[in-house]
Amino acid sequence: MTVQQRKERDRAARHRLILATARELAEAEGWDAVTTRRLAGRIEYSQPVLYSHFGGKDEIVSAVALEGAAELTEAVHRAVHAAVPDASGTAAVRALATAYLDWARENPAVYDAIFSMSTGLRFADEATPAPLRAAFEALDEVFARVAGSADSGTLTEVAWATLHGLVTLTRAGRLPAEYAPARLEVLVDRLVGAAG
Amino acid sequence: MTVQQRKERDRAARHRLILATARELAEAEGWDAVTTRRLAGRIEYSQPVLYSHFGGKDEIVSAVALEGAAELTEAVHRAVHAAVPDASGTAAVRALATAYLDWARENPAVYDAIFSMSTGLRFADEATPAPLRAAFEALDEVFARVAGSADSGTLTEVAWATLHGLVTLTRAGRLPAEYAPARLEVLVDRLVGAAG
DNA sequence: CACGTTTTCTAGCGGCGCTAGACATGCGAG
DNA sequence: CTCGCATGTCTAGCGCCGCTAGAAAACGTG
Incomplete structure (x- = not known):
């Protein structure tokens, strides 16, 4: 189960990273600047990864x-x-x-x-x-x-x-x-x- | 001057038409539905006409x-x-x-x-x-x-x-x-x- | 090592606000 | 009445958006 646990932990961490980055970006430049492309770029993943965490x-x-x-x-x-x-x-x-x-x-x-x-x-x-x-x-x-x-x-x-x-x-x-x-x-x- | 006066009058009428249409559309379907394309379509002109009236x-x-x-x-x-x-x-x-x-x-x-x-x-x-x-x-x-x-x-x-x-x-x-x-x-x- | 699953990415869809340059319209002069 | 020109309008396209299908890569398992 260690493998699955690690995956879940990493996924949860990335989940938090997305939210923290979105918040940071929004406070710094406003929500208009929080586009899926920019947000994906900041977390160093591609757009579809965002959609695997959020609808x-x-x-x-x-x-x-x-x-x-x-x-x-x-x-x-x-x-x-x-x-x-x-x-x-x-x-x-x-x-x-x-x-x-x-x-x-x-x-x-x-x-x-x-x-x-x-x-x-x-x-x-x-x-x-x-x-x-x-x-x-x-x-x-x-x-x-x-x-x-x-x-x-x-x-x-x-x-x-x-x-x-x-x-x-x-x-x-x-x-x-x-x-x-x-x-x-x-x-x-x-x-x-x-x-x- | 009659020509210029008529033009100004028509332009003012169209100006009001744009605003009335935008308001109508916004109240009916929300501001998200008020796109320059839809608004232009409703007033039966193309998009650039909107930009000749408003910035x-x-x-x-x-x-x-x-x-x-x-x-x-x-x-x-x-x-x-x-x-x-x-x-x-x-x-x-x-x-x-x-x-x-x-x-x-x-x-x-x-x-x-x-x-x-x-x-x-x-x-x-x-x-x-x-x-x-x-x-x-x-x-x-x-x-x-x-x-x-x-x-x-x-x-x-x-x-x-x-x-x-x-x-x-x-x-x-x-x-x-x-x-x-x-x-x-x-x-x-x-x-x-x-x-x- | 090879296979199969899971994850990630590339590329693209339709629509957005906006605009440059082509095209049409209609006025005033001859 | 016609022509030339200025004014007005439209077509087509730019770069961006949210979102997604299918290709490609990464990884655990036998």
Whole structure:
């Protein structure tokens, strides 16, 4: 079985190499630059090898997105738990929002992969992959504390929309960058509401 | 001069035909289906004619986006002024949000053209086209009423981000459609804050 | 070492955005 | 009314895309 095990291990390594290279290339030059030809060239294999690992380019993007979702979740989770062990709702929301916006700013291509390109990845659905569910729960954990009379899941959805909107509008150059801190404060203030 | 005038008129008509056809095709089958070949076929001219009107496909998308921005602005403006002559801030915000979300739902392709595809169209910049400035001002007019101690422009930006986030997350299947009304109420409640 | 399986590559399909150069059209002058 | 020319339009093609069939190579097994 050693032979087959080695093959599987090598294949898994190449699988990871493809994803890491795709992500690298996307962050460096944008997803438009991630063509199957260029990606194949980078990993020093021919195009069909990519298709032996993934059903197509969309699947590669989705795989990068899924990894990224787990990372984003982890970043938010850590920020909330590390920085504010049992702080106020306001502080928790601020920590969450900061971590979310920071991660999106530092990983724009992966963020796009998660939210703009992976049209096949569903949320709030029986087929929703675990990392996406976990991401929502990481947000909900914080917003449940400031939901007041509102349904916490619904508030989380609205809050998430606000964060996501800030990310996309900022990146598109629609919002002046210098007021980002002011927007953060307004966001925290309004989302926390009277429960702060 | 009659000859030249006629030519200009015909050219302007064809210009509009291109934009209307592009928009139609995009709404019917998505922007991926709007190829220069298909678009040229629909208007019954060859591809180079498109390039005599626009610098490239991006310019066509941007032109559709600009028209759409004016429409969206008009829809929001009308909803706010017609439905609530001098109603509460809450009612005004609800009317605005409803109009915005409705328009986005009914014109998904144009909405994408405005916010996801026209990377060249800048906001909050000296080169910002008038329709985009007007859109922001239509929102700001309402949110200034409920800004309280916050800077109204900043609140408008955050509110806009929330609306935009709801649009994109909903369309990507990230938010369950059946709770859209609940999200609207939470959005209104939180954005209006204590100034309601 | 030779065979058969598995893996990888070469080459090509149809379609994309875009453009150079051939061709047609229609105006104004004689 | 006709001709020459400018303007407008089309044909054909470039380099690239995602993707794949079939040839070629590599490798484990008897």
